[in-house]
Amino acid sequence: MDGRSGRGARTRDALRRSAFRLFLAEGYEKVTVARIAAGAGVSHMTFFRHFPTKEDVVLRDEYDPMLEELVRSRPADHPPVERVRHAVTTALPAVYREERDALYLRARLILRTPALRARMGESAASSSLAFERGLTPPGEDPAPAVRVIAAACTAALTTAITLWVEDEGRAELPDLVEDAFDALVNAAGGPS
């Protein structure tokens, strides 16, 4: 049981905290898994029992199920992009108010570390899957068009986060996300 309560979850959190503390202080590459584990008072094997790879400490997040539910909860006759957009703009501000700094530092760490940036596509794919599922009635397979749209929405979201980090966090992420979805919706007809 690798669940979310009990001793397991506590060392898991300790490992994550130890990892971020070290990564932010010294950079991802300079920190070995052994030191992360030592910082959490466990051995390197325990690290790998909780996170399949070093990259996963940073990349894994838990937002997907929430996003899927939020998308599903919008009326099915609304345009799919709007369903996704509404889900995101509903969920984001709450998270954003609570953990803006942590969110920014994490995004910056990912985008500035080649090894992490390289594996970002995987997180994106998993968000995309959540959108696909939210847009599809339970039991059915997502239609090809739905998969394209889900992937495009994910691309918009990822681009917004990238712009946020390039801007060094001065702009407000929810605004950038709004702009990104606007750009996506206007893509077909609008001028360059």
Next chain:
Amino acid sequence: MDGRSGRGARTRDALRRSAFRLFLAEGYEKVTVARIAAGAGVSHMTFFRHFPTKEDVVLRDEYDPMLEELVRSRPADHPPVERVRHAVTTALPAVYREERDALYLRARLILRTPALRARMGESAASSSLAFERGLTPPGEDPAPAVRVIAAACTAALTTAITLWVEDEGRAELPDLVEDAFDALVNAAGGPS
């Protein structure tokens, strides 16, 4: 000079061929870099001089500059998605006729190998950059909206390839790409 002629390019190609032969026969994970190198008659160090990682033998491609040029060559007052779409639907059929099988086997290998799938986002990012550049006048920085659109087009393209492989290559990739761009363009207003 790691260019495209001379002894360097020859061993580079030999390494790529050796790698694909072994990967397709035994699977990506079972094959070590040392064996790839041996198959090309060189040492493992030579492998890493030509490809920074094992994954790069499969993931690196050379289409980006061509795509950028094709996008740029379309009139700048056309909608950006159409410029990208035209570039892709122009370039793809030629490549497709010549190397359909190689293309399919490569795509399948990537999508079915976790380590390669995980790093697909990196290739996607590089195609996206090519689109951004093609959509932006030289010397200028790509506008945020352009970056969203480029990323969305890349997502459409990637989704089409994924569907092609899931379909086991029965459908024609150019058709799937057309459908994916249709879905993208109709995303804003169309029904679910």
Next chain:
DNA sequence: CTCACAGTGTTAGTAACTCACACCATACAC
């Protein structure tokens, strides 16, 4: 108390990658 079991530690691997440095082949000067 005992038993079950999840969580952890130890040890010993494999394989991807890096570094330092020496070697060789082609090419061009003289």
Next chain:
DNA sequence: GTGTATGGTGTGAGTTACTAACACTGTGAG
């Protein structure tokens, strides 16, 4: 020819992410 750059390659030793096998411990149920 002989020298001499230079790009490509080999050797060998090292670091680190990750895996496998197996033994240990603490906690909770009966």
